[in-house]
Amino acid sequence: MHCGFCGYDFEEKEGIKGCKNCPMTAGCKMIKCPKCNYENPPEPFWVKKIKKILNKRVQTL
Amino acid sequence: MSLFSKNKSCHAMQSGSESNKRKVVLVGNPNVGKSVLFNVLTGSYVTVSNYPGTSVEVTRGVSAIKGQQFEIIDTPGMYSLLPITEEERVAREILLKESPEVVIHVLDARNLERMLPMTLQLIEAGLPTILVVNIIDEADRIGLIIDIPRLSERLGIPVIGAATAKKRGVQEIRKSIVDFDPKQDVSLNYSSRLENIISEIAVLLKSDYRLSRKSIALLLLQRDNEVTELVKRVEGSGYQGLSEKVKEKIFEQRESFHLDLSMERRKVVTDLIKDVIGTPAKREVTFSEKLSRWTVRPLTGIPLLLVVLYFGLYQFVGVFGAGTVVDILEKKVFEGIFNPWITGVIKNLIPWEIIQELFVGEYGIITLGIRYAVAIILPIVATFFLFFSILEDSGYFPRLALLVDRVFKLIGLSGRAVIPMVLGFGCDTMATMVTRTLESVRERIIATLLLALAIPCSAQLGVILALLSKAKGATLIWGGFMLMVFWAVGFLASKVMPGDKPMFYMELPPMRLPQLSNILTKTYTRMQWYFFEILPLFILISIFLWFGKITHLLEKMVKWFSPVMASLGLPKETAVAFIFGFFRRDYGAAGLFDLQTKGLLDARQLTVAAVTLTLFIPCVAQFLIMKKERGLTTALLIGIIVSFIAFGSGYLLNKMLIITEIL
Numbered sequence: 001m002h003c004g005f006c007g008y009d010f011e012e013k014e015g016i017k018g019c020k021n022c023p024m025t026a027g028c029k030m031i032k033c034p035k036c037n038y039e040n041p042p043e044p045f046w047v048k049k050i051k052k053i054l055n056k057r058v059q060t061l
Numbered sequence: 062m063s064l065f066s067k068n069k070s071c072h073a074m075q076s077g078s079e080s081n082k083r084k085v086v087l088v089g090n091p092n093v094g095k096s097v098l099f100n101v102l103t104g105s106y107v108t109v110s111n112y113p114g115t116s117v118e119v120t121r122g123v124s125a126i127k128g129q130q131f132e133i134i135d136t137p138g139m140y141s142l143l144p145i146t147e148e149e150r151v152a153r154e155i156l157l158k159e160s161p162e163v164v165i166h167v168l169d170a171r172n173l174e175r176m177l178p179m180t181l182q183l184i185e186a187g188l189p190t191i192l193v194v195n196i197i198d199e200a201d202r203i204g205l206i207i208d209i210p211r212l213s214e215r216l217g218i219p220v221i222g223a224a225t226a227k228k229r230g231v232q233e234i235r236k237s238i239v240d241f242d243p244k245q246d247v248s249l250n251y252s253s254r255l256e257n258i259i260s261e262i263a264v265l266l267k268s269d270y271r272l273s274r275k276s277i278a279l280l281l282l283q284r285d286n287e288v289t290e291l292v293k294r295v296e297g298s299g300y301q302g303l304s305e306k307v308k309e310k311i312f313e314q315r316e317s318f319h320l321d322l323s324m325e326r327r328k329v330v331t332d333l334i335k336d337v338i339g340t341p342a343k344r345e346v347t348f349s350e351k352l353s354r355w356t357v358r359p360l361t362g363i364p365l366l367l368v369v370l371y372f373g374l375y376q377f378v379g380v381f382g383a384g385t386v387v388d389i390l391e392k393k394v395f396e397g398i399f400n401p402w403i404t405g406v407i408k409n410l411i412p413w414e415i416i417q418e419l420f421v422g423e424y425g426i427i428t429l430g431i432r433y434a435v436a437i438i439l440p441i442v443a444t445f446f447l448f449f450s451i452l453e454d455s456g457y458f459p460r461l462a463l464l465v466d467r468v469f470k471l472i473g474l475s476g477r478a479v480i481p482m483v484l485g486f487g488c489d490t491m492a493t494m495v496t497r498t499l500e501s502v503r504e505r506i507i508a509t510l511l512l513a514l515a516i517p518c519s520a521q522l523g524v525i526l527a528l529l530s531k532a533k534g535a536t537l538i539w540g541g542f543m544l545m546v547f548w549a550v551g552f553l554a555s556k557v558m559p560g561d562k563p564m565f566y567m568e569l570p571p572m573r574l575p576q577l578s579n580i581l582t583k584t585y586t587r588m589q590w591y592f593f594e595i596l597p598l599f600i601l602i603s604i605f606l607w608f609g610k611i612t613h614l615l616e617k618m619v620k621w622f623s624p625v626m627a628s629l630g631l632p633k634e635t636a637v638a639f640i641f642g643f644f645r646r647d648y649g650a651a652g653l654f655d656l657q658t659k660g661l662l663d664a665r666q667l668t669v670a671a672v673t674l675t676l677f678i679p680c681v682a683q684f685l686i687m688k689k690e691r692g693l694t695t696a697l698l699i700g701i702i703v704s705f706i707a708f709g710s711g712y713l714l715n716k717m718l719i720i721t722e723i724l
Contacts, residue, residue, distance in 0.1 A: 004453035004583070005480060007570025009091045009138060010146045029590055030491065034145055036567070037498040038458075038480050039491060041586035 001031065005038035012042055082123065082132040084159055085238055088152060088183070089167035090176055091138030094195040096120070098167055098225040098234070099135040117151040126235045134159065142182045142276065143283050150287075156188065157271050163241050165234070167193045170200035170207055170222070174334060175568065178326040181249055184218060186276035189243040191219045193234060198224035203347060206339035215333050217247025249333070251325040258282070258310050265303040268295045281307050282318055320566065353572040356460040359467075366464065369457075373448040375536065378519075379526025382444025383437075387527065387654075391436040400428050419607050430603035433651040434596050441523030442591050443584065449487065449519075450583040454575035458483055459567060466565050472551030473507045473558065475500070475565035481508055485516035487587065489646070490682045492516070493690060503560040509691055510554055513679040514703045515547040520595075520647030524654050525671045531657075532664035535724060538714075539671050546676060546710055595647065602644045615640070625708060629673060630715040631666050632656075638674065645680045664724040665715070673711030678704050 001012050015031035030039040043051075085102075087095045103122025112119045120135040136155050137148035144150040156164060166183055168176035173194065183190045194207060213220035219237045223230025250256055262278035270277050270291075280288040281303075293300045311318060355361040404421040411417050421428045452458065458479065466476030478499060485492035489512050496508040517525065529535040609615030615637075622636030629635075634656060642649020653670055656662055662670060678700050679687065687696040718724050 005458050006567060007456065007459070010148075013147070029586070032495075036480065037495055039484055039495065041583050041590070043582055044586055044589075047582055 001033075001040055001042070003033035003036060003038055004040050006033060006036040008033055008035040010034055015040070082130045083163075084132050084134060084161040085124070085163045085165060086134045086136060086156055086159065086161040087165050087167060088136050088139060088156065089179070090140055090169070093167050093169045093176070094225045095138075095167045096135055098165070098193065098195070098223075098231075099133055101225055101228060101231050102235070103133050112151045112154070117148050119151065119155065124235075127239050129239060131162075131238060134161070139179070141179060142186060143280060143285055160271070162189065163238050164188045164190045165193055165238075166190055167195050167225075170194045170197040171203065171205065173200075173207065173338060174330055177330045177333065178323070180216065180218075181326055181329060182276070184216065184247075184249060185273060185279075187273040189241060191221070191234070191237050191241065192216065193225075193230070194220060194222045195225055197222040198227060198229065204340060208337045208339070212333070212337045215247065215337070216249075249329055251322075251329065255321070255325050258314075262303070262307060262310065265299065265306060266292070266296070267299055270295075279322065282310060282314075283322070284311070320564075349572045349574075353456075353460065353569065356457065356572075357463045357569075359464065362460075362464040366461070369452070373452070374445075374522070375526055375530070377448055378441065378444045378523045379536075380530050383441045383523040383527030384530060386440035386444070387437055390440060391432070395432045395436045400432065403427050415611060418611070419604065422607065422610075424603050424606035424610055426600050426603045426607075429606070430599040431596075433648060434592070434599045437524065437651045437654060438520045438595060438599075438647050439588070439592060441520050441527075443588050445486070445519035445523055446584045446587040446591075447580065450580040450587070451575050453583065454573075454579045456570050456572040459569055460572070462565070462567065463569070470562050471555070472511075472548065473555030473560065473563075474504055474551070475563040476567070477563070477565050478504065478508050481512060482516060485512045486519050486522065488591070489513070489516060489518055489679060490686050493683055493686045497690060500563045501560060503555075503558045504563055506558065506691060506695060507551060507554045509687055509695075510699050510702065511547060511551055513683060513687065513699050514550060514676055514706060515543055517650075517675045518646050520591075521650040521675065524647070524650035525675060528654060528657050528667055529671055532667055532724065535664055535668045535671075538668055538718075538723065539675075542672050542710065542714060543675060546706065550706060595645070598645060599648060602641070602648055605644070606641075629669055629708070629711045630719070631670055632661050634661055635666075635670055638670070639677060642674055642677050643680065645682075646674075646677075649674055649677070665718045668718065668724060669711050669715045672714055673707050676703065676707035676710055678707065 001015065002009050010033065012031060015034060029042055031042050032039050087099055089095050099120060099122065102124045104124075108121050110119060110121075111117065117137055119137070122133050122135075124131045124133050134155055136152035139149040139152040141149070142153060144153050155161075164183060166180050168180070180190065180192055192212075194209065194212070197207065200207060207222060209220050209222045219241070221230050221233045221237060223234060225231060251259075259275055259278045259282075262281060263274040266274045266277055272280075277288060277292065281292060292303065296303060314321060356365055400421070407421045407427075408417055411420070418425060420426050423429070461483070462476035462479035464476075465479060469475055469478055478496075480498070481492040481495040484495055492512050493509055496505045496512070499505050499508055525539070526536065529539055606615060609618070618640055619633060619636045622639065623633040626633050626635050635653075638649050638652030638656060640649075641652040653662075653674060656670075657667060678684070684696060684700060687699060691699070
């Protein structure tokens with residue numbers, strides 16, 4: 001992921017997900033940057049899937 | 062994990078590693094051309110595998126140079142020897158566990174000054190380093206002249222200027238790998254104060270490590286857990302004294318050690334590159350660099366900010382999103398087609414009027430809750446998040462943080478507070494949680510107060526801008542008044558809670574043209590999150606209001622609020638919007654939208670209602686999070702202060718508008 005605030009590149013799982021204290025935590029999928037804590041929206045599942053398929057095709061070619 | 066200790070058996074642990082070959086490890090920040098260099102060196106025969114125990118992919122290949130076989134390893138991007146992410150951890154582990162014969166640090170010639178601190182860390186760690194100044198063709202294009210031999214002389218290691226994508230410099234890199242001489246006879250020192258601190262720690266390290274003692278000492282001072290564990294294990298009984306010394310030094314430096322070290326490294330780099338980087342008078346400054354400068358300088362940054370707010374927020378979100386699109390959806394689709402149809406269907410299906418009311422009545426789940434969510438809130442948040450994503454992807458936000466840093470200091474905050482403030486326009490609840498990342502308790506309380514008071518959420522802001530755009534001058538009065546309250550309350554709060562001025566520093570990422578795919582993906586994700594969050598709440602509020610209506614509780618509440626509304630010069634029906642607003646700010650704004658559509662508010666009343674509602678007490682969710690983050694007493698105090706300021710401001714504004722007859 002690329003942080004929209006500080007520009008830091010990090011793995012989605014490295015970010016901080018839905019804080020336990022938040023009453024809205026079930027609906028919030030935002031991922032906080034480990035460097036600046038800015039909340040970034042994750043890529044939707046279907047976008048990841050498409051990218052994976054495209055990457056595989058490129059590797060095959 | 063014994064990754065720093067000299068234990069040769071660890072080589073055998075490496076699966077997929079060509080252990081009989083001499084190893085060359087490529088390291089550097091992401092997007093500097095490491096993988097391109099890797100491909101150029103290795104050709105197409107590579108193996109990609111997850112690094113043992115992680116999901117991080119590592120690519121390995123073989124390169125034959127002057128008849129010698131080398132195993133080339135492409136590591137994940139890393140910024141420093143002190144890892145934060147799993148990728149950086151893996152990159153460091155490879156560096157240290159696989160005992161490379163050569164470490165090639167690849168950096169971007171255009172960002173030499175920013176990336177050289179990592180070269181310093183590799184050199185001071187005693188790693189056999191070659192520096193590749195990559196993308197030098199682009200640096201040439203913008204007029205940057207880098208004196209490679211001089212840089213090499215000052216660093217005491219081989220330095221090669223390259224443009225690997227164009228195969229420039231590749232032969233020199235290959236030659237340097239084969240001819241590499243690990244002897245480094247240049248020492249790069251920090252200030253005597255810092256060197257003394259490091260020496261005091263390093264002298265207590267009695268064992269041998271794969272990194273230099275200086276490097277280990279610095280990592281201990283930066284509280285690197287892995288290094289601390291290792292030293293504890295390796296030093297045995299000597300660890301106690303060492304640990305106390307480290308604690309003592311950390312305490313002396315307080316929280317500023319990371320900053321101090323980063324400044325010291327910056328200073329070493331500044332001295333290193335003196336006369337190394339040439340920027341001729343005619344250096345071509347790119348448009349993005351110019352724009353970047355304009356955005357952070359007050360003289361140009363403030364007008365630019367106003368332009369962004371006017372076109373982005375007012376015209377696009379307010380006039381287009383909350384005006385044109387809402388008009389089509391709300392009036393034509395919902396009021397004109399959907400609501401009459403669904404009302405007919407429900408009335409045919411359900412014979413009991415009271416249950417009909419629950420679905421399609423004045424506060425019905427469909428005719429009010431779903432209509433508000435789909436026809437009013439959704440188009441507004443869609444346009445807002447689109448505008449927000451464009452700004453975010455362009456790299457504008459960190460520049461905004463720098464721009465406001467000086468003025469934010471007047472209200473006890475720093476540029477860092479821009480993060481929760483900006484996020485507050487999306488949702489104040491999550492922004493309140495982000496205030497915990499601010500340096501001091503004082504800053505956190507001031508930011509929480511200002512979020513609860515003067516930062517409207519996107520949907521509320523959009524509806525209010527759309528409503529005010531219908532009365533000439535109303536937006537300006539609302540904007541000016543909100544700004545005045547924001548600064549006055551912030552200033553007073555900073556005086557009531559005195560403390561040191563917070564410090565703020567950050568590295569600016571480059572400004573770039575926003576990418577359409579990023580914008581659309583981010584907008585889609587945010588919209589989806591917002592919509593699925595508000596829909597059930599809007600339905601719940603409709604049920605509550607329906608219950609209030611059938612039990613006449615709502616009527617009584619409106620009656621209790623009537624004197625307050627009258628003192629603000631507002632009709633008693635406005636109380637409904639305020640009651641809505643307590644549940645959710647955006648629901649309240651949508652209520653105001655309904656009142657305006659019914660012609661119940663003139664320009665003055667609209668402006669007063671908009672100001673009061675924007676400043677009005679935080680919604681239930683925000684109040685709950687304030688309680689969790691700041692405690693019940695502070696949350697209640699903030700709630701009382703905010704209510705007092707909201708109604709007090711509304712009262713004053715009403716009187717002022719009546720006297721001056723501006724509206």
